[in-house]
Amino acid sequence: MYAFTYHRATGLRQAGNMLGKLEDSKILAGGQTLLPTMKQRLASPANLIDLGKVDGLKGIELKGRSLVIGAMTTHSEVATSPVVQQAIPALAELASMIGDPAVRHMGTLGGSIANNDPNSDYPAALVGLGATVITTKRRIEADAFFTGLFETALEADEIITKVSFPVPKKAAYMKFRNPASRFALVGVFVAKRSSEIRVAVTGAGASGVFRVPAFEEALKKRFSPKSLEGLSIPATGLNSDIHGSAEYRAHLVGVMARRAVAKAG
Amino acid sequence: MPAVSMTVNGKPATADVEPRTLLVQFLRENLRLTGTHVGCDTSQCGACVVHVDGKAVKSCTMLAIQAEGANVTTIEGLANGSQLHPMQEAFREHHGLQCGFCTPGMIMTAVDMVNRKGNELDDHTIREELEGNICRCTGYHNIVKAIAAGARSMGTGGARKAAE
Numbered sequence: 001m002y003a004f005t006y007h008r009a010t011g012l013r014q015a016g017n018m019l020g021k022l023e024d025s026k027i028l029a030g031g032q033t034l035l036p037t038m039k040q041r042l043a044s045p046a047n048l049i050d051l052g053k054v055d056g057l058k059g060i061e062l063k064g065r066s067l068v069i070g071a072m073t074t075h076s077e078v079a080t081s082p083v084v085q086q087a088i089p090a091l092a093e094l095a096s097m098i099g100d101p102a103v104r105h106m107g108t109l110g111g112s113i114a115n116n117d118p119n120s121d122y123p124a125a126l127v128g129l130g131a132t133v134i135t136t137k138r139r140i141e142a143d144a145f146f147t148g149l150f151e152t153a154l155e156a157d158e159i160i161t162k163v164s165f166p167v168p169k170k171a172a173y174m175k176f177r178n179p180a181s182r183f184a185l186v187g188v189f190v191a192k193r194s195s196e197i198r199v200a201v202t203g204a205g206a207s208g209v210f211r212v213p214a215f216e217e218a219l220k221k222r223f224s225p226k227s228l229e230g231l232s233i234p235a236t237g238l239n240s241d242i243h244g245s246a247e248y249r250a251h252l253v254g255v256m257a258r259r260a261v262a263k264a265g
Numbered sequence: 266m267p268a269v270s271m272t273v274n275g276k277p278a279t280a281d282v283e284p285r286t287l288l289v290q291f292l293r294e295n296l297r298l299t300g301t302h303v304g305c306d307t308s309q310c311g312a313c314v315v316h317v318d319g320k321a322v323k324s325c326t327m328l329a330i331q332a333e334g335a336n337v338t339t340i341e342g343l344a345n346g347s348q349l350h351p352m353q354e355a356f357r358e359h360h361g362l363q364c365g366f367c368t369p370g371m372i373m374t375a376v377d378m379v380n381r382k383g384n385e386l387d388d389h390t391i392r393e394e395l396e397g398n399i400c401r402c403t404g405y406h407n408i409v410k411a412i413a414a415g416a417r418s419m420g421t422g423g424a425r426k427a428a429e
Contacts, residue, residue: 002285050331080381
């Protein structure tokens, strides 16, 4: 990788100031995507600001009807937390399916969503559960946070501090893995809340995570895999590559959505 | 160049490093601990797995400077003098290696697996947990056998627990 200047942040305000002032700077969270990207020279930031020693960014807490998870909490911590397993088991399971055990020990919730890889799992959970991203500046609804391929609503000097997930009545995540990379070729997160049903899809969309209003409407009438029978989504706007055509991905969205609803019970 | 200090296999290690120095480079090139291997250098193969503060991580996907103040254990830190760690012994006993290149990472992953999942590991669990370790000789069958046996042996009296 190209040389860069390393900055160990000791506080959030300081990290935010550095991010705003230092030219071509990036936040280093767990590094499980950023470092491989830099090694491949797909990214070459001049400055890295490491949040590893900043206090208060880790932790899992149930606050009323919301599960609040710190941005630097690792996938492994989310996957094995009894609090998460109790409140939103689908979220614990999703975290347990990211990467491999060593990657899950380092990779973080905040890093994953700030990167917004179109094949990553967390965006589906955030949009599927109607979560709120809390930053050093404001609160951003998940629907407005993910704005496109590797793009988010974050401003240049804004840092994610935590994510608040409303606890749903039922939820499930089904992931069809790319057999080689094990990333989600298609992943569907389904959640039933008292007033709302959400179906969020990752892996398939050319612009990243998206919702499927037609599925949500059908599930409102009856939350059952049967409600989705015969429904499909158009292949337009879906990824098409050597791993699968847009039509194949469109088909998988239907299959994974039905399986997720069945799993949510 | 910034200085980095950590504890490696129980001994303090300090050096001035370029920020882009990976933990695996620091271990191999500064400390000459060449038991930790670089296989793919793309976070996939797991030949570089070491323990940082008791958790398995891929040392090719961590900067040395991120390990500031950490307690690192490498494959060299597992044995007790000439007495192999029970997991190493199990790999020897069950022929859990062919060319041996992936073995340090396999063993470090296996010990971490036992620390998290206990001493009774079924084949399915072991295979799922080995998702991030690749054996180019495809010797998985005996690796799985070795890990199951090593896990049990780590639980019985007399056997040493993991180094950390």
